[in-house]
Amino acid sequence: KNEVEQSPQNLTAQEGEFITINCSYSVGISALHWLQQHPGGGIVSLFMLSSGKKKHGRLIATINIQEKHSSLHITASHPRDSAVYICAEGGSQGNLIFGKGTKLSVKP
Amino acid sequence: KAGVTQTPRYLIKTRGQQVTLSCSPISGHRSVSWYQQTPGQGLQFLFEYFSETQRNKGNFPGRFSGRQFSNSRSEMNVSTLELGDSALYLCASSLVPGQGNYGYTFGSGTRLTVV
Numbered sequence: 001k002n003e004v005e006q007s008p009q010n011l012t013a014q015e016g017e018f019i020t021i022n023c024s025y026s027v028g029i030s031a032l033h034w035l036q037q038h039p040g041g042g043i044v045s046l047f048m049l050s051s052g053k054k055k056h057g058r059l060i061a062t063i064n065i066q067e068k069h070s071s072l073h074i075t076a077s078h079p080r081d082s083a084v085y086i087c088a089e090g091g092s093q094g095n096l097i098f099g100k101g102t103k104l105s106v107k108p
Numbered sequence: 109k110a111g112v113t114q115t116p117r118y119l120i121k122t123r124g125q126q127v128t129l130s131c132s133p134i135s136g137h138r139s140v141s142w143y144q145q146t147p148g149q150g151l152q153f154l155f156e157y158f159s160e161t162q163r164n165k166g167n168f169p170g171r172f173s174g175r176q177f178s179n180s181r182s183e184m185n186v187s188t189l190e191l192g193d194s195a196l197y198l199c200a201s202s203l204v205p206g207q208g209n210y211g212y213t214f215g216s217g218t219r220l221t222v223v
Contacts (some may be wrong), residue, residue: 041219044214061127086121086151095156095164096212
């Protein structure tokens with residue numbers, strides 16, 4: 001059974017701090033997705049990766065296929081980064097299987 | 109280009125009623141998948157449509173159904189609404205189905221409240 005575990009569930013940081021959110025999955029995947037959800041519900045796809053590392057602005061996502069682990073890093077965090085971050089794996093049937101999310105709050 | 113459009117944004121229905129939600133994908137995207145998000149269960153996959161055919165279905169009762177039209181727009185229907193159906197319903201579009209290796213674009217969701 002595919003399972004996606006995220007940690008921590010909740011994270012509070014001060015503006016400027018370096019943030020790491022972790023994601024572990026249980027079976028081999030085709031791709032790992034990182035999503036951002038702001039209050040109000042809309043979801044934005046941040047990254048999709050199947051190996052290595054991707055960077056977009058202050059966001060960095062890494063994946064270790066052998067360890068079935070991925071991390072999302074935010075450098076120089078800002079209050080506008082406050083959101084729920086969700087990792088999801090591409091399931092064997094093509095659908096997404098989601099973690100429970102990490103609620104990030106960045107204080108000014 | 110326009111994003112994924114979901115209508116309506118908010119909906120209040122009474123137990124026992126039925127509801128239809130709509131999702132228009134990004135132009136050129138032919139696959140639409142639907143997800144339910146609740147505080148208790150998080151995000152769960154409902155179904156995926158491609159070329160007017162349901163390709164894949166999650167573990168939901170038969171009261172949840174959907175369809176896709178020739179222009180790739182999709183609708184989902186929930187009949188005999190229950191209080192537990194209150195949720196945010198999200199759709200996502202992609203170029204082709206089974207997008208483990210490609211990207212999804214999500215809509216803003218429809219928040220359904222059943223009273």
